[in-house]
Amino acid sequence: MQGITIKNILEKKGKEPITCLTAYSKPMAEIIDKYCDIILVGDSVGMVLYGMKTTREVKIETMILHGKAVKNSAKRSFVVFDMPYKTYSNKFIAYKNVKKVMKSTKCDAVKLEGGRKIVNIIKYLTKKGIPVMGHIGLLPQSSKVFKLKGKNLIQKKQILQDAMALSNSGVFAIVIECVVESLAKKITDSVSVPTIGIGASKYCDGQILVTDDMIGLSNFRPRFVKKYSNVKKIIEKSVKNYCSDIKRRKFPSSQNVYRF
Ligand code: KIV
Secondary structure: OOOOOHHHHHHOOOOOOEEEEEOOOHHHHHHHHOOOOEEEEOOOHHHHOOOOOOHHHOOHHHHHHHHHHHHHHOOOOEEEEEOOOOOOOOHHHHHHHHHHHHHHHOOOEEEOOEOHHHHHHHHHHHHOOOOEEEEEEOOOOOOOOOOOEOOOHHHHHHHHHHHHHHHOOOOOEEEEEOEOHHHHHHHHHHOOOOEEEEOOOOOOOEEEEOHHHHOOOOOOOOOOOOOOOOHHHHHHHHHHHHHHHHHOOOOOOHHHOOOO
16 A cells, blocks of 8 residues: 655645544554554653653653554554654764664654754754654643743744744654644744644644544543544443443353353
C-alpha cells in the first residue's frame, strides 16, 4: 500500500484538512491508520498511559518501544515520533538521538517542541535530511501550567516570530497548541508549510487530538477536546459484567471450555 508522504502533506495546505491523532500501541495504530494522514507517537504517552505528572519524565527508550509498535502497525499513515524532553538540548545531542530513533523505529519524521530557541537545531537536522515537524504555542515540555497562549500582543508577536522561524528552518509542518483563534489564522496564512492545530481553531491546515481524550478514555477535558465516544464507560461496563458473570458462575459457559 502506498503510504502518505511529506509531498502529500504539503500539497494539502489550504486545500484539504490534514487529519492527525496520537497512537502509542499496535491496536490503536491499526485503527487510526485507516483514516488519518498522520499518526503522532506523542510523549503524552507518559501522562496518558503511565500516569506521569508531566511529559518531562518520559525516557527515549520508552518512546522507542511505542514508536516501533506504532510504525510496524501503520501501513498508510505518516508516522511522527515526538522527541522527549532533554533529547535535543543541542544540535549534536539531537542528531545522535534522532539517528537512534529513526534507526530503531523506522518512523517517518520527528517532532521537536520550541520556536526560535531551537531553530539552529532544527536547521542542523533538516540539512542532514531528517524530516522535522515543529511545535509552538503551548509547549508541554517547558510549561508548568496548561494555559492558553497568544492572549496579549507581545505573546502574539513572539509566537508568530517562532512560526516564521520554524517555517524557514525546513520543517514540513507545525503543530500549534492552545492559542487564540486569530493568532492561529495569522500563522496559517503567513507560513508556507501546513499548520496542525490542537486547541488552535478551524483555521489551521489540519487538526490533532490525543486519541485517549477524543474517545473518552482519559480524564483530560479542556475546551478544545471533542469527545467522540465514552470508551471508559464501555470498558467499565464490560469489567462489571465479567465479574458479575464469574460470581454467578455464568462464565465460563459451555461455549468457553474444551471438552474431549
Ligand atoms: O505528545 C503529544 O501528544 C503532542 C500532541 C498534544 C500534539 O505533542
